[in-house]
Structure formats: structure tokens, C-alpha cells
Amino acid sequence: MEQVIVNGAISGMNYALMALGLTLIFAIMGVLNFAHGQMYVLGGFVMYFVYTVLGLGHVAGFAASIVTLVIVGLIFERFFFRHALRMAAREESTMLLAAGTALLLESLILVAFGEKQRGMPPMVSGVYKLFGVYIPAGRAAVFLIALVAVVAFILFMQHTKPGRALRAIAQDKEVSALQGVNIERYSALGFALGAGLAGIAGALLVSLLAVNSGLGTSVSIKAFIMVMLGGAGVVSGAIIGAFILGFAEALGYAYIPGSTTYLLIFAALILFLVIRPQGIIGKPWG
């Protein structure tokens, strides 16, 4: 049981990192970024490339991943979504555009990094064993870094000017526009930030879960589960959703046939959303 809790906590923290960027972009722009998984994968590949191929350290890897993804995010926002949001014929269009960009990014990754699946050694090797619970150093490290990243992000949103501006936009675009918040600039920032978070997640988790060019969709789906579970567009919601998913997985794998775990998770999600569409702490209808 202790092991299950630890596993759940570790997975939960990893997932939180996966979900944050998605929920941020949704909160700021109302765009459900289908390309989130592909951004995650790109982050993983950049990390792999810098660390294994170029032989530079983890830090360089993280830096490279973040920079790459921020740039990708800015490009997507500037050339795709800003345009689409202005021209949007109906609410659907941005979601579908996002689906298109996902396919684009996936193909680009395949062309750029090839078909091979890539993984990395753990950042720290070795295993701790406390009270009969195995805690591999590598996972512990990932857990801590993820924790730091999440906390840093929350602090940024709470206590910095841009953070507050982003929250204001998430609350109410019109009002914040009236208060003189430069919506376009901050939307770009928000999108870049969301992409960057996906990059960090990819760069961090590639040492636990290998990446391949086609992994994106399944990552996105997972991120969707967490975000909807917690409440779309609410940061705390995404984190809660992530931990719920983490523990649900850990429990499922420990006590029921693994193959039905996800079947149950999806069924439960559907049921839950029917009863409570806004998720655990989301506002109704986003």
C-alpha cells in the first residue's frame, strides 16, 4: 500500500507538469491545444539530442527544450491562433486548428528526429528503500524538479505583474482589456509559457518514459483527462486532476487487471463529467 501511495504521488507530480501548460493556454485563449502532446514530445527529443547526442548536461538540455518550445509557442500563437481567433467563424475553429497543428508538429518531429524511439538514463542512479518502499533516486529527482517547476509557476502566476495580468485575462478578457492589459501581448506570453511548460515536462520525463514521434496524441489525451477532471482552465484544478489520475493509475495497476484500469478511468471520467461538467473546482462552462 505504501508503495502504491508513493507511486501515485510520483506519477501525479509528473502528470501535473503535463497538464499545467494545457490548462494555462485554455484559460488564457480558450484554445484546447491538441498539439500539447506533440510539444511535450518535442521537448523530450530536444533534451535527448542535447544530452545524449551533443553530450551536454541536463541543464543545457532543459534550457534548450524550454527555448525551443517557447519559440514554437510564439510562432503558433502569432501565425495560427491569433489569426484564427480573430477570424473565428464559430467556436469550433480554434480547436480544429489546434488538431491541425498537432499533425503538423508530429510530422515535423518525425522528419527532424527520425522514427527511432528515444530514452535517457535516469538523472541520478540508485534506489532508496524506506519502510519497505522503493524510491529510485531518478524518480525522486524528477519528482523534486517537477515540484519546483510547479511551485515556481504558481508563484509566478500569483506574485508577478505578468502573472497577475494573465490571471486577469483568464478571469475576464473584456474587463482586463478595459483595464489596459495588452491582450495580444499577454496571449502570446501565455501561449509561449504553456508551450514552455510542455517542453519542461517532456525534457524531464524523457528520462522516465521514452519518447517517439507519434507519442503526442496519447499524452494529449492524458492531459485532457486531468484538465477536465480538475476543471478546465483552473491551475489548481489541473494539479488536483493530475494527482487523482496518478493515484487512480497506481491503485488500478496494484489491485485490478492492468488492462481494464484505463477502461475504468475513462468510464468514470465520462460519468463524472455528466454529473459535474465543470470538473472538481472549475467554473460552469469554463
Next chain:
Amino acid sequence: MSRGLLRPLAGAGLALLALVYLVLLPVYFSHSPYILRVVSIASVLSVISLGVWLTFAIGRINIGQAAFALIGGYATAILSTRFGLSYWLCLPLSGILAALVGTVLGFGILRLRGVYFAMITLSLTEAVRLAFLNGGEFTGGASGIPIIPLPGELSLFGVVLMPSFQTVNTHLAFYYLAAALLIVTLAVVWRIGTSRLGWIFRSLQQNEDLATSIGIDIARYRVMAYAICCFFGGIGGSYFAVSQQSIYPNVFGVPDSIFFILYCFLGGLAYVAGPVVGTFILFIGFQILHPLQEYQQLIYAVLMIAIMLWLPNGLLSLRWHTRADRAELARLEGREARS
């Protein structure tokens, strides 16, 4: 939206199109199965997309259609292999079964809108796939149901309505089956679009509260729309199951669901013919891009995004414009002006 269909294909155009689609193309290519196959597949994918278009019409983004295609496929597979039912029974039954499942689920999930409905249907796609994957003996689990017989002879009171597919040019037979399905579906959806039902659906899309206040039973009508959508999904799945003579849990997944909405969207949500145009252009487009080899998928994605950005109202907004059309376009332009 209904007005979108007939005008562009009006009169002579429509006749010509029908002539090409039903006579010239199949006859000329009767011995190049590849062409026939590509067009057949596009046709049946259009049938499935037309269902999705109906859920767009009531203002829902439906990423769950693959689930119902899968249900239809398995229904056909199980009914024909385990119970030896004739395909000509399996086909409608598959659709009806999918529609029933859709109806039951619909009452629950259609209360959701926007991204919430989109996500719940996306989860549905995964859930159904996993259900079949772990269905054990009944669904054949991971190894699916590998041997489904070709459609046999269909005769009524000794009159042969449909020859056994083994005895005829199978490709042509499947082509005409696909064509028939598409034409019937298109006719049905077009009728819905132009009839009062269409207006009721549109009223749901635009304001459910108001619709209620003027006495429209919104729950009933949106479930109706969704059930029809699922029916077409099941029909399509049934066709593919029998034309591939096999069904496996992952022949319809989330990517397919997403592609169905893309087909509708790129064709033009304002036009009944939108899903059909979108499906044909996109599916055949991918085939045409084959010489690009490893860049095929990449260029494909680029083109798709280009269309979205340059033709936000879909490919059909690009056609030759009658006066009425310009009015409708102006209307769409105006609609864009809003945001």
C-alpha cells in the same frame, strides 16, 4: 446551411456529377480497383462524417464518432460470424444498434456543450476501443474477428435484389454499395437540413433556452440528431468491417474521430455537402501526395492548416457564387466581424 447544398451542384451540375460518379467513373475504372477503392472509402467516410455534421448542426463538437463506427463494425462482425446473419440484415442492424447506444448515452452527455462535450466524446472513443480490446471471448479481444464473409445474395420472393459479392466484380460491387450508402445518407441529411427539423436543430445550436421557451423539447431533438449521427457511424463501420472482412479494436480510434470533424470543418460547416467535399479532398489528397514519400504527412498537415486559415468557412466557400451565395457569404463575413 441547407441552401448551401443544392445551389452549387444545381441542375445540370448535379446531373453531370451523378453521371460521373455512378456511370463514367466506375465503368471507366472497372478494372483499376485502386481508383474504385479510394473513391469507395472516401464515400463511406463521408457517410460517417455526415453524421458528425449533424451534431455540428445542433452545436456540438463530436469527437466520438469513431466509437460508433467501431460498434457498427463489431455488430456486423459478431452477427455475421456467430449468428450467420446475412449482411443485408447486419448492415441496418449495426446502424440501429449504434443509434440505440447513442440514444442512451445521448440523454446524459448531450447536456454538455463546447469543449466539455468534445472531451466527453473523446473519452468515449477511447473507452469503447478499450472495451472491445478487453472484451475477451465475445469480441475476440486483441486478435479481433479476423474472418467476416463477403455479402451474400439478397433475394426477396425469389427475386434477386443483390447478387452475392463473390460472383460479381467485387470492387465494383463494393463501389456501388458505397455509392448507394453515400447518396441515401446525403439525401437524408439534406432533407433534414432543409426540412423543419433542420431549423429546429439550428435553433438548438443558436440558443437552447429560447428554443425551450417556444416549446421545443430540446432534449428530444438533440438526442434525435445524435442518434441519427451514431446510426451513420454504425453503418460506415459495418461497411468497412465487411469490405476489410475483419474487425480489430484499433481500426477506429481517436485520430479517426478527429479526422471526421476535420472533414466536416474543412468542407464547410455551413453546407450539407461540406463533409462530403472535405472527406473526398482530404482522403484523396493524401493519396495524391504519395510521391512526396516521407514528407507526405508533413505537406498534408501544412495544406490542412492553410485551408483553415485561408478558407475559415471551408472549401465550399470557394465555389462559383450566385447572388444568393454572396448574400450568405456576406452573412458569414458579418459573423466573423463579430469576434
Next chain:
Amino acid sequence: MRAPSERAGRTRLGAWLLVGVLGASAGMLPSYAFAQEKVLRIGQLGVMSGPAASWGLINKYTAQAHINLINEDGGFEIDGEKYRLELVSVDDKNDPRVAIAGAERLVHQEGIKYIIGPNVDETSRAIIPVLADGDAFNVSYGWQRELFSPPSENTALGMIAGYQSAPLIYKYLRDERGVKTIACLPRNDTSGLNSRDNCVAAAEQLGLEILSSDSTYEPGTTDYFPVVGRVVEQNPDLLVLSGVTPSDAPLLIRAARELGYEGLMATETAMDAKIFSEVAGDLANGFISVGGASAPEIRTDYMQRFIDEYEKVAGEWNDEAGTKVYALEMILQTIKQAGAKAIDDVAAFKAVVPEVDALNPFISEESIKLGWIGDSDFQQKRQIRVPMVVTEFQNPDFKTLFIDTVE
């Protein structure tokens, strides 16, 4: 909002762009105008985009590299005439619908008779009618017995299926390493669950005690620690990773070792040494898998040439290619045996299938000849006799444990 005129302009621009690119790509269709030299065109159909892209691309690169070698040597000789080889590959997106269209493109448009791929049961099953109808022959990498058993007779298995290698590997481990208990850990998808069932069946045959077989993990995105933890608790002598992908394998191994598991680990399919040493390093030592002709100590010079060429084509060597190299070789050897008529006549090809008995150019082991097998599993010779090279990982490379063949 933009002025309608300008929008219209953009609209037209978009339209022309579309037309342009489609036209251009259509123009790029391979030209069939060859000089006097004879050409033999081979098809390759497989998944080359999406999550499983690597499977199809490995087939493509393997075939391409092999063809380059043969053409370098002046082409392939049939009835005293040299043929230049040409590869036509089609992406099936792992979607049966696209696969059918692709197969028909190869068979009917390109007039190709011999196809390498597809990679999985779904797509392989879907194209069987196409092959029968167009009288073409393919070497598939799906596993299902139905694919290769009558009435289907134009599809052959290009590798050693899990249900064939598993018993041999387990038997060896039972006899040589004293394995008594076993656990199977598949991933939760078609191929994984299939291999799991094979694993269980084989283990029962050999009288091994199965400790666990109902744990699975989700492809790609899940932390393997929880899953592996549950299996390792039962501490089996042998932990089989059924249908594991080369990238997941080292992670699972690492997780198991980190959880203090000390028993043996194995899988029935080919793995890639590079990612093993990259990800798991020494932790992966002793992992048992089925290699191809690539294990250094059994390579021939020709194999070495092939490996170099593969690196040129794909940018990086992949040990999985060592098991896929036989498809083209066998097709060519069989055509050679049947004579030039087999180039367009699959019946002639199938007629000589039982007789083919050629030297294996890839491994130094003289005794192992190339040929067609499968009577026991498929009631007909519809499988390539791929030498089963069982290897053990010793960072950074695979060492050959034993070489065997299924009959």
C-alpha cells in the same frame, strides 16, 4: 475584419497553393522510362507515420539499403539476365482502409507482384483479398496464424512469431538456467496482449508455473514503476516483456532492477542495442531477446556492408533491421529459382517455394540455409526460415546465446 476583396484575394491564393502543391506532387510520380536495362520493382507497404512509424520505416530502410547493395553489384541475376531493383513504398498509417488502398495502388497501378509488409495483423488481414484478387504475394510482419494458413496463400510470415520463439527461449532457460516460475508483462494493445497469450500458452506447455499475466501497461505515457512493482513482488525466475517496444524495454528493465528484482528477463522480439545502453546501461545486462543477423560474432562481410549501407540510408543502424533483412532476399532467391516467368507470375513463384534452399549471405553459420517453412504452424510453407539468434545483452552490445531455427 478584413475587406472582402482582400479576403477573396487570400482565398484565391490559398486555393492556388493547394492546386499547386497537389499538381507538383502528382508530377513527381516516378517515370517508368528506363533504357534497355531490365527492372524488377518491389513494393513495400507499412506504417511510416504516427506512433508506430518506426516499424514500417525499418522495413523501408532495410529494403532500400539491400537494393542499393544489389544494384551496386550490377543488379540481381535471373535466368542469366541482370535486373536493376527498384523499391516503391507506401505509407499505410497503420489504418486498414489506407492499407487496402495502398496495396491496390502497388498491385494494380504500379503492377507490382511482390510486397514487403505490412507490419501488423490489422493491415495484413485487410489486404489479403487484394493480393488474392491481383495475384500478388507479400511478406507480412503480422503474427496471426489465419494470415498464413489456408485459404490465404499469398501471404508469408517474414519473421519468427512470438508463439514460435517463446517456447524455444523458455525451454532453453528452463534447461540451462533452471527457470521454474514465469511472469508475462504485456503492454495494453493488440500486439502486446497477443504475445501475452502466446507467452502463457508456451509456459503451460513447458510446465512452468505462471505467477502473473494480467498486469499490463499503457503504451508510452505511463510510469512503469507501479506496474512492474506488482509483478516483481511475486519474484518470478523469468519475467517476460511480451510484445514490448525497443524503447519501453530498457525502461521496464530499469524499473524492475530498481525494485530489486534479480531474476531473468526476456522478450520474444528483436531489440535495439543502442537504446539499451543509452537508457539502462549495465542494468540491462543479461536481458535475453531475439536478434537478427546483426550480432557481431556471426556477421558476414556482406552483412557488414549492408549495415554500413543501412546507416547511409537511415542515418543510424538499428538492430531490428537484422531480422527484417531476409524478406527481400527470400523473394529474390525464390524468383531466381522459379526463373524470369515468376517476375509476373506468382503461381510460378509459389510452385517453387518448397524447393528453395539457398545460402544465407548474412550470417557466417554455414549450416543455416535460407528457405520456406511453416508446415507445422500454417499447414503450408508460408514463413521465411529466419535463423533465430537468441542474444543476451552485455552493455553495449548483444552477445549470441544460441542459434536455432523453427521448422
Next chain:
Amino acid sequence: MALIEVRELTKRFGGLVAVDHVSFDVEPGTIFTIIGPNGAGKSTLFKLITGFLRPSSGKVTFEGQEVTGLAAHAIARRGIVRTFQETTIFKEMTVLENVVVAHHLRGQASAFGFFIHSPQARRDEAGFRASAERIVDQLGLGTVKREVARNLPHGYLRGLGIALAMAANPKALLLDEPFSGMNNEETDRTVEMVRGIRARGTTVLLVEHDMRAVMRISDRILVLNFGKKIAEGEPKAIQEDEAVIEAYLGREDEELGI
């Protein structure tokens, strides 16, 4: 017998009681107005009567039959139809299309009948068009009937809202603040419109702020404050009612209109 009888109608949201044991009768062919300061529970009462909210207790009877807690569309079917404020219209349809769709309740043909375009369906359609034209003209929307609703000049929106409700051929029409934000001359036009509706034999319920207009057209007025009924009677009586003046005390006379 009263057309609408409301008895002890109550709605609680958690602790707050939005509507508190309110009872009243609405006689056929009259204009009945519900007024009260903001947050008095007027709109909630409206929603309870039309089925957009389920009451916590109490009952509503219409033509002697209880309609409490029926689904909104079912109540509309019985003949109680409401309007919304301002922009609640089918934005992407033309004015005429809006009104035609709103004829739904009068349809005789089944959904399938409409699908196969049965004779009955054709009759319905024809009838709808004719009646829609009529309503549009009556409500002075004839000039804009081909306009897409979204592009309508502000002044017409509420007219369209009423037209939609009229199309449903209600026995009782509930108007939600029909005069708010109108200048005098618009108000006058709307007052005429409402009188016209009554003249056609339709009973009218109003929720309104604008006392001046209310005083002009109401046959009977009910005053709510903090969810409770504090007065009911002829406009004249209401104007002098102590409790009412008390309730509105401190509010500028403009709003009270006296």
C-alpha cells in the same frame, strides 16, 4: 376562473429565500404586472411560472390544471410563453426565419412527417409563413424581416423577442422587462404593441422597472420585496400604498414614477 393561479410559491437558493410564499391570480385578458426593487425576486418568480426553475414548494395552476415543475417546453405547450431580455434570439437567422421557427408549437405534423414532407407538413409550413408575415407586420418589423437578426438595429430586438413569443400562440405571454433601456418614444411604441397583444385576447404578464409605463398599461399590479408580496391591486391603489412607497423609499422618484 382565473387563467393563472399561483399559490404559496416558494424558491430557496441555499439559505436565501428568493420567492417567499407568493400567491396571486391572473384573470384572462388582462395585463398583470410584477414590480419591485432589484433583487426582489421578480425574475425568479417568472422562471418558476415558466418552468425554467423548479419551485421549492407551492404550486402554479393554469386553466385549472397544475403545471408546477413541468419541463419548460411542456409549459410553453400549455400556453404560457415567456420572452427574454434583449439579445435572446436566433442570431444567425433572418427576422422572418426566427418567427417561422418559433411557430413550432403550432405544428401538426410529426418530426417524420416534416422529414418526408407530408401534406400535413406542407400545410403547416405554409401556415407558419403566412402567420409569421402577419406577426412581423403587426409588431412593426416588416421593414427588417429579411435582415439577419444579429445585424438588427437595437430598437427592434425586443420587438423580435415578442414576435417569437407570439408565434408560439400563447394564452399567457410573460414579458421580461420589455421597456428597460428604452427612450420615451420607443416605450410608447412598445406600450401600444402590448395593448395590441391584449386586444388579440392574450393575457400579458410583465416584469418591469419602468413605473411610468407600468402605471399606464397595467390592469393589476403585484409588488414584490425581498421575495415577499407586499401589495397587489389597481395601479391607482398601488401608487398610494404605504408599503410600496416604503419599499421604494430612498430610490429616486424617477424610478418610482410618482
